[in-house]
Amino acid sequence: MTMGSGKTLVTLSALSYLREPGHILVVAPRNIAVDTWPEELFDWDIPLQVTSFNITPPGMVGKNGRRSKGQRNLKPAEFKTLVDNIGTDKPGLYTVGSDRFTDLVQRIIYAGEPRVRPVGCARDDGVIDLDAVRDAFSEIEDRYAALCLDRVEAAPEAERGAVDDQYSEIKAALGQARLVKLKPGTASGGAPTVVFAHRDPKKAKRLRAEQVRHDLADVITAVTGHPFRVAVIVAKPDYRQWPFPTVIIDEAQGFKNPQSLRWKAMIAVRPHIRRLIELSGTPTPEGAHEIWPQIFLLDQGDTFGTSYTDHLATWFTPEQVVQNQVTRWQISRWNETQLHQAISHLAISAENTELHLMGFGPPITHRVPLSADLMNAYQAFARDALLSVLLTGLTELRERAYDQSMAATADMFAVTAAEDDARRRAQCSGLDKSETEGAVSEARQRAIGATGDTAVARAAYDAVTLDDASAHYIEAVNGGVLRNKLLQFAAGAVYIDLDKGADGYAKATSLTSRPTLQLHSAKFDKVIDICDQHFATGGDGSVLIAYRFDFEKTILIDRLRRAGYLGARAYNGMPDTKKAWNRGEIPVMLVHPASAGHGLNLQFGGHTLIWTTLPDSNEHYGQTPARLNRLGQTKPVVVHTILTENTIDMAMPGALSDKQASQERLMQATRSEFKSSIAGAIAAVNRAHRQ
Numbered sequence: 001m002t003m004g005s006g007k008t009l010v011t012l013s014a015l016s017y018l019r020e021p022g023h024i025l026v027v028a029p030r031n032i033a034v035d036t037w038p039e040e041l042f043d044w045d046i047p048l049q050v051t052s053f054n055i056t057p058p059g060m061v062g063k064n065g066r067r068s069k070g071q072r073n074l075k076p077a078e079f080k081t082l083v084d085n086i087g088t089d090k091p092g093l094y095t096v097g098s099d100r101f102t103d104l105v106q107r108i109i110y111a112g113e114p115r116v117r118p119v120g121c122a123r124d125d126g127v128i129d130l131d132a133v134r135d136a137f138s139e140i141e142d143r144y145a146a147l148c149l150d151r152v153e154a155a156p157e158a159e160r161g162a163v164d165d166q167y168s169e170i171k172a173a174l175g176q177a178r179l180v181k182l183k184p185g186t187a188s189g190g191a192p193t194v195v196f197a198h199r200d201p202k203k204a205k206r207l208r209a210e211q212v213r214h215d216l217a218d219v220i221t222a223v224t225g226h227p228f229r230v231a232v233i234v235a236k237p238d239y240r241q242w243p244f245p246t247v248i249i250d251e252a253q254g255f256k257n258p259q260s261l262r263w264k265a266m267i268a269v270r271p272h273i274r275r276l277i278e279l280s281g282t283p284t285p286e287g288a289h290e291i292w293p294q295i296f297l298l299d300q301g302d303t304f305g306t307s308y309t310d311h312l313a314t315w316f317t318p319e320q321v322v323q324n325q326v327t328r329w330q331i332s333r334w335n336e337t338q339l340h341q342a343i344s345h346l347a348i349s350a351e352n353t354e355l356h357l358m359g360f361g362p363p364i365t366h367r368v369p370l371s372a373d374l375m376n377a378y379q380a381f382a383r384d385a386l387l388s389v390l391l392t393g394l395t396e397l398r399e400r401a402y403d404q405s406m407a408a409t410a411d412m413f414a415v416t417a418a419e420d421d422a423r424r425r426a427q428c429s430g431l432d433k434s435e436t437e438g439a440v441s442e443a444r445q446r447a448i449g450a451t452g453d454t455a456v457a458r459a460a461y462d463a464v465t466l467d468d469a470s471a472h473y474i475e476a477v478n479g480g481v482l483r484n485k486l487l488q489f490a491a492g493a494v495y496i497d498l499d500k501g502a503d504g505y506a507k508a509t510s511l512t513s514r515p516t517l518q519l520h521s522a523k524f525d526k527v528i529d530i531c532d533q534h535f536a537t538g539g540d541g542s543v544l545i546a547y548r549f550d551f552e553k554t555i556l557i558d559r560l561r562r563a564g565y566l567g568a569r570a571y572n573g574m575p576d577t578k579k580a581w582n583r584g585e586i587p588v589m590l591v592h593p594a595s596a597g598h599g600l601n602l603q604f605g606g607h608t609l610i611w612t613t614l615p616d617s618n619e620h621y622g623q624t625p626a627r628l629n630r631l632g633q634t635k636p637v638v639v640h641t642i643l644t645e646n647t648i649d650m651a652m653p654g655a656l657s658d659k660q661a662s663q664e665r666l667m668q669a670t671r672s673e674f675k676s677s678i679a680g681a682i683a684a685v686n687r688a689h690r691q
Contacts, residue, residue, distance in 0.1 A: 405460040409457070
């Protein structure tokens, strides 16, 4: 479904009728997780308890017994408590930001034996069980830290530093460990055993030391009033602990990278998910090759196989190759059609024909010129930046060619012998695997340096030219870096490398946290002009400004407030800020597309958007205006784009439109006009909304 067409509401309505027993987990960009889903549940009076793994609930009671006025991000201890209580809570809906999903999975699968009582609830009979010891873990940590401090202070002065380092490592390992089991006492009267687990074998080994276990046993005994022994094991993941039979991935394109930690975490728990639902208005913003990871999560390889590499080789052809690595893929129109048909049983693209959004007014592009001096400076800056990247690339390519030639001409018998000797020495010295690999690598390099032909290597070094560096580093590897530098100049400032104590540091950070050299104010002046004209002509609603660079945000807030817009502020991701915007209390709000897209409802606050600098991501480019063009918007959304003339700015709209073409073909191909049952369900939901 397209952006703003009610994916959240349709999903909730479907789950009201077809809900699996147990908890529901929504994984979404943070703003959607903390705001959109709870808001929809409340607005439509859907009887599901909602819990966020990112922010505190409204009116949360603090340690002082007072209710908080607003919401804030969860502290680490609060996050852990929420996760640990999942097994004892009533079935409900949980939301988690995509950036925290991996932490959630790790916390669950390494939990050990499940809790039988919520955190902080003691047994009526006073028996100390595993949950009671878990609840006392913070006090156990504090008392053990005090014991460590006593040991450090009691150590001889010459050894105190080493002892302090040793106990610091042990305390850190203890803080990361989990209490996973409580073994009952032995028949002969032996005390029960508290079992700690740590995922890192090295840190588990530190905690397993006899003195550490003895100290921990004493501390636990003192805290609980009952004698205990301590054992330490290496933690093993138990995916059977996964408590969410239903998982919804909102904005599923966030799981398009099969190398990301969040994707791997989802794959790990996927066999224990009975129903997985993916929602997206822009499933492939950068091209059709991004669909495989999302489809694999749904069917675990039934449609496109289990190899991403094989999938790419089957459906796509390389469009750009750099250093034997494909950096860009292309797909023929025929293959694209076949790919769409292959996923038709899994992917439903439904156009909400009864949802009439206001849409967009004619786009307005403002071209701001630079003075002749600034234009000359821009061209010189571009030339210097290009030369810097070229020279860096030339050096790296030459060094790589030299190393490869040395390896190709070296005596491999001598190299192998050196590696074997280094490996034996490392084993005799008791080095671990990583240290052994480092020693072997150093021995290999020494042997290659001693036996390789330096004359041949030098010739290979000299044979690399600036043309090679241009092909490898400008077009692919550092193209984004170079473009960013030029876009900064066009925006009005550039980031500079300046040490904190250097002359000029205070001036360079007067408005920004990172040293910045301000060059011109062409775009900033135009933003003020647009805002002045909007409010002077009686324009309804507030103005939303989308920025790219952090210096744009800080400089603009300063300029706006000096221009009389005292309520101007940046969006901070909290529900209270969004509500203030929608009530019209913020005249001008600045948002970054990466943190203020995806399901954020800003349609009640205004209908005017200003792009100061366009993003590279087509996803961000499409999602940001859709925050205003949503159900409830009463006027066409007006989008202003500011471009600096004769700079790289002018190429940005065309680059984004090329990406959009592939995205639109995918959405059109899976448009479910023939799946009338789905379209009918959406229409029914919309009719209910109007009633």
